[in-house]
Amino acid sequence: MKAVKTFLLILVAASFAGAADDCRLASGWKPDGPSRTFTADDLYEYLDGGAEGYLIFGFVRLEHQTCAKGADSLVIDVSEMNDPDAAYGLFAARRDPRQPLRRIGMGGEILPNRASFAKGKYYVELTAMPGEEYRPTLRVFTVALEKRLTGRSTPPGALAWFPRGHTSVRLIPRSVLGLRPLKRGYVAEYSNGQAFVVTEATAQSAAAVLAALRRRFAGAKEAKVADEAFEFNDRYLGGVCIFRKGHYLGGYAHLHKGTEGVSLARTLASRLP
């Protein structure tokens, strides 16, 4: 039994480490020290306070490798997450939303000294130092690493739920809109507000969450969207319209003055499966 376990561990480690352990994906680069693996228990050793930002997304482990070419150094971090949605979520949380989104895996970005992308359940981050401009090198590494990683290259289906015009879509791993009952979901940024969708396990649990929110925002008015809905104004959330469609909870928040929340919410509801 022990032998089988050891074999499986080696197998898992080998398939995972394959993405990070070879600095020779670009010519002239070689490993600078051994690779290291961090799990949820010891990620703090490496990322200090930043580890929390990984853990809340559903982090499994991170393979870390430093590469060197002359005076330049490149850090390759490949994080395995619970699932592709978590990998995309971490990517979206850490990317600079002002920069263009690139078609690398499920999505990626290449900045002068940093690149990142998500593919399958992996999130990859590359950091080059000490110069200012490493884009050509980062491009070579990202292309090669992307090829070596297995898994989905299409972004999470949830992204397609949001109507066009958003500047970014993020997975919020905890307390969507800063409201604890909305446990985990996607938020899309628009120039006139934010759209969100939270998926509950069942229609009943979704109804219970909606009822709890309705109690919380006592002055809310009923609205006609999907199965049930209400809307209200809030000092911190701005104009809000929340609806339930089956086991989905969705809606808009932070709506600007004069924005028609109900019609926006209806469009969003119509796009949900």
Add this chain to the structure above:
Amino acid sequence: MTYRSSRRSFLTAGVVLPLTGATLWQETADRQAASSASAPQFSYRVLGKTGLKVTTLGFGCMITSDAGVIERAADLGINYFDTARGYQGGNNERMVGAALKRKRASLVLSSKSGARDKQRALADLDTSLRELGTDHLDVWYLHGKNSPDEVSDELVEAQQIAKQQGKIRFAGVSTHDPKVIVPAMARKGVMDVVLVTYNFSMDPGVAAAIEQGNKARLGIVAMKVMAGGFRERPGRGDSGTREKLKRAGAMLAALKWVLKDRNVHTTIPSMTDMDQLDENLRAMAEPYGAAEEKLLARQLDFITPLYCRMCGECTGMCARGLPVADILRHLTYTEGYGQFALGREEFLKLGPAVAAVRCADCERCTVQCPFGVQVTARLRRAQELFA
């Protein structure tokens, strides 16, 4: 229905709202907030030699994703907010800046740089100021320094330059090893504030170091006040116990435990939602008593298999001569404070004879920890990491 704009949209549009009594508490959510946190009571302390009067509950913005929570905290009266250049890939500072823009002048805002040289640190500071939308930081920390050598002369010089340029008001250092850093900074006299890991699970030496820092008039800010024991660890199968303790109020108890130490001036727990904010606000008004003591004892039991109190009771018990408490302390550098290099360096200082021992070679362990620390498992972990 059309909507009034949220504070957030005003901020993004750059419109300044007048803050009058009439504009406060006018919406539906405010009724909810008023019922759960009506007139929260604040306690204040002076942040050491800075002279800044800070609320004992501050706000660690690290994992917050909705700016509204931060904004509401500021509106309610919390006045100390902390972020860092590296949080959320750099996105955290931008969100914090937008959330606090309206009240910036009345707040104490801190950020950090993990850079190891002067030039990069100063470049980080300029980026922080730009992203936060402010012309100065109240406290600028050197991020995660766990040995006095890491607080290098050139980094201290960077802080002095930044002060002269008016980009920061006070200099600080953040650490996971208060026992080493606080006394060192108290002696060195170049820092105004130290940001330290401090919680109920730590040994009394940490409290003594903090007291020393306070006596030297250093501002003391506590982080990781919940002891990390509430952290989710996928696959550990411990979520049932953890959830029960959380529901029973162990997090609030942990916060109260830190606040009862008058040598601590403010705390920066991470907060992700309004409920957590309301709960944490109670720590400033409610006493730490027997109920909290009991809850934290249960929490300590929960984390005990991993947690060595460094009491030294096991000295001389190892049949192969291992200095158990020392090795576990070095493991703590790594696992608790994020300092792998320091942990390994200290472990290797114990000598080749110690580094050569493998607990796996023993049939039976002769060490018995009266506190239930799983000594063999922990030492094997240290040997795996360092030896």
